[in-house]
Amino acid sequence: xxxxxxxxxxxxAFKIYTGRTDKAQTKPELLTGGNVxxxxxxxxxxxxxxxxxxxxxLSSIPxxxxxxxxxxxxxxxxxxxxxxxxxxxxxxxKDLKKKGRGAFDSVV
Numbered sequence: 001x002x003x004x005x006x007x008x009x010x011x012x013a014f015k016i017y018t019g020r021t022d023k024a025q026t027k028p029e030l031l032t033g034g035n036v037x038x039x040x041x042x043x044x045x046x047x048x049x050x051x052x053x054x055x056x057x058l059s060s061i062p063x064x065x066x067x068x069x070x071x072x073x074x075x076x077x078x079x080x081x082x083x084x085x086x087x088x089x090x091x092x093x094k095d096l097k098k099k100g101r102g103a104f105d106s107v108v
Contacts, residue, residue: 004040034063046071
């Protein structure tokens with residue numbers, strides 16, 4: 001089940017995953033996870049400082065850009081293979097491990 005919940009844990013929107021679908025995706029460049037987020041955020045108010053938090057399963061740079069265009073802010077962890085060159089600006093995993101538990105790096 002895909003779900004959009006508020007900060008208090010209340011479920012506001014959901015979509016039941018039924019497996020692979022042949023339906024055309026709204027935005028093919030966002031792939032499956034991005035299109036799920038796109039559908040679940042359609043009912044959010046735009047340009048009113050709404051923030052969407054995502055895990056690394058759903059996040060991608062094209063999705064973050066799409067949410068920004070829709071007037072939504074987003075925060076996410078992102079998988080290394082979805083960085084589109086940003087990984088060259090980030091610390092390597094080896095350097096992060098040297099810094100210890102809780103270390104992080106970011107790119108804006």
